[in-house]
Amino acid sequence: MTTPAISADFSERLAAIIDIHKDREGPLLPILHDIQAEWGYIPEEAQPQIAAALGLTRAEVHGVVSFYHDFRDHPSGRHVLRLCLAEACQSVGADALADQVRAALGIDFHETTPDGRLTLEPVFCLGLCACGPSAQMGDRLLVRANLAKVQKLVAEAGA
Numbered sequence: 001m002t003t004p005a006i007s008a009d010f011s012e013r014l015a016a017i018i019d020i021h022k023d024r025e026g027p028l029l030p031i032l033h034d035i036q037a038e039w040g041y042i043p044e045e046a047q048p049q050i051a052a053a054l055g056l057t058r059a060e061v062h063g064v065v066s067f068y069h070d071f072r073d074h075p076s077g078r079h080v081l082r083l084c085l086a087e088a089c090q091s092v093g094a095d096a097l098a099d100q101v102r103a104a105l106g107i108d109f110h111e112t113t114p115d116g117r118l119t120l121e122p123v124f125c126l127g128l129c130a131c132g133p134s135a136q137m138g139d140r141l142l143v144r145a146n147l148a149k150v151q152k153l154v155a156e157a158g159a
Contacts, residue, residue: 013038014046018053028054028064032071041072069123076119077112079157081150082136086125089132097133098122100147105154118154 017034021027031050035042047061054061065071069082083098102108105120112119128134131143137153 010045011049014049015053018050022053028056028061032065036071041075044073069121072121074110075112076121077117079117079137079154080119080121081154082121082123082126083145083150084124084126084128084132084134084136085122086129088125088129089134092132094133097145097147097150101150104147104151117158 014035017038018027018031020034021030024030028050031054032042035046035050042065047065048058050056051058051061062073065073072080081101083094083101085094085098098109102120105113105118107113107118107120109120109122123136126134126136126141128141128143133145135142135145135150135153137157140153140157142149142153
């Protein structure tokens with residue numbers, strides 16, 4: 001995804017997304033989902049306009065964007081691989097797996113492969129605590145993950 005230019009087109013599209021949801025109960029999450037669907041992430045430049053339209057502070061909008069692991073505040077690749085680093089997964093080897101995956105992909109967390117196909121993100125619980133370490137790509141969950149399983153998941157996604 002490309003970074004949206006701060007332009008009239010960007011502001012108009014952003015305003016249209018906000019207008020669709022602003023009169024709903026709890027409009028912030030649907031607005032953020034639509035913005036991320038449009039640009040692939042929540043541009044920092046959008047957050048003041050969202051806050052003003054909803055009567056929130058920029059800090060409140062930023063807090064929601066940064067709290068939920070489904071939202072990104074930076075561009076990502078076509079696919080996002082999430083590795084769980086919560087305590088339960090750490091206790092069964094998540095840190096070692098993360099080191100192996102980062103080395104195999106040649107990127108660190110919050111980075112994207114040079115071809116733009118894959119971004120690696122840490123998460124702090126996928127809800128699969130009894131089956132860790134766990135990972136997620138798109139709608140696919142991976143339990144008792146190891147490097148071979150992660151590489152297969154990445155290959156099957158075409159990333």
